[in-house]
Amino acid sequence: SQQGEEDPQALSIQEGENATMNCSYKTSINNLQWYRQNSGRGLVHLILIRSNEREKHSGRLRVTLDTSKKSSSLLITASRAADTASYFCATAPPNGGRRALTFGSGTRLQVQP
Amino acid sequence: SQTIHQWPATLVQPVGSPLSLECTVEGTSNPNLYWYRQAAGRGLQLLFYSVGIGQISSEVPQNLSASRPQDRQFILSSKKLLLSDSGFYLCAWSVRMGTDALRPQHFGDGTRLSIL
Numbered sequence: 001s002q003q004g005e006e007d008p009q010a011l012s013i014q015e016g017e018n019a020t021m022n023c024s025y026k027t028s029i030n031n032l033q034w035y036r037q038n039s040g041r042g043l044v045h046l047i048l049i050r051s052n053e054r055e056k057h058s059g060r061l062r063v064t065l066d067t068s069k070k071s072s073s074l075l076i077t078a079s080r081a082a083d084t085a086s087y088f089c090a091t092a093p094p095n096g097g098r099r100a101l102t103f104g105s106g107t108r109l110q111v112q113p
Numbered sequence: 114s115q116t117i118h119q120w121p122a123t124l125v126q127p128v129g130s131p132l133s134l135e136c137t138v139e140g141t142s143n144p145n146l147y148w149y150r151q152a153a154g155r156g157l158q159l160l161f162y163s164v165g166i167g168q169i170s171s172e173v174p175q176n177l178s179a180s181r182p183q184d185r186q187f188i189l190s191s192k193k194l195l196l197s198d199s200g201f202y203l204c205a206w207s208v209r210m211g212t213d214a215l216r217p218q219h220f221g222d223g224t225r226l227s228i229l
Contacts, residue, residue: 033217042119042203042220043157088156092215099145099164100172101215105156 005104006089012110019076021107023089024069030092032065032072033101037086046074046087081113115140119204119221127229132177132191134224136204139185144206146187147218148179151201163187164209199228 006023013019023032031050035043049056049065049072056063062075076083086108090101119136126132138144145164149157159172161179169179176195180188187204205218 030215035218040201040223040225042205042222043218045217045219048217090218099215100147100159100162100170101218102159103149103157108154 006087006107008107009105010108010110012112013079014112015079015081017079019079019083019109019111021074021087021109023072023074023104025072025089025091025102026070027091028094029067030094032063033090033092034061034063034072034074035088035090035103037088037106039085043088076109079109079111081111083109084111085109115206115219117204117206117219117221119224121224122222123225123227125227125229126194128196129193132189132194132198132226134189134202134204134226136187136189136221137185138206141206141208142184143209144185145209145215146181147205147207148187148189149203149205151203151223153201157203160189194228196228199226201225 029051031048033048034046036046037043047058047061047063049063051067060077065072086106088103088106090103092101116139147162148160150160151157161169161171163169163181166181166184177191202224204221207218208216
């Protein structure tokens with residue numbers, strides 16, 4: 001799989017339920033970032049977690065990072081119809097490396113009202 | 114506050130025609146700038162990035178080129194478009210902070226390019 005590969009590819013849940021998306025990567029990272037994209041729009045940054053952090057919260061978002069397993073998860077609690085979007089993880093290389101993020105192929109989340 | 118402008122929003126071009134997409138950033142200086150392409154329902158493919166005026170790194174060899182004539186202006190060009198150039202093109206910027214790890218990127222609203 002590619003660096004920054006999300007699963008599932010698609011997820012459909014009911015409003016009020018929690019949504020969990022996973023991201024796996026292959027090489028060393030400095031940080032991992034999650035982005036959201038509404039249909040036909042640009043990406044919006046949600047949260048950044050550094051390689052020395054294990055968990056981070058922002059409102060209804062909870063991100064975990066396990067560098068030993070090279071994986072991260074994004075949890076959206078109490079989902080709303082407005083959370084319907086595609087979610088991407090992106091990895092940042094260690095300092096001094098290529099100065100660009102590597103994005104995964106995304107998880108399409110559908111929240112049914 | 115910082116803003117990023119990308120235009121046009123949609124573009125329909127014939128095969129073999131030239132291309133010029135422009136992206137400008139306001140409210141910040143010395144940003145890193147990026148061009149991505151996104152196929153329908155897929156992730157982002159990095160095309161070019163720039164850490165300064167005239168400094169362009171190409172990620173994918175193809176018939177596209179990029180230029181950065183001014184600090185906050187990034188242009189994506191082609192001399193002759195191919196059918197395979199169709200897609201959603203996104204420009205983004207991030208704060209440049211020496212050797213610090215890459216910061217969050219801020220995206221424009223994209224250009225939907227259709228090649229006929």
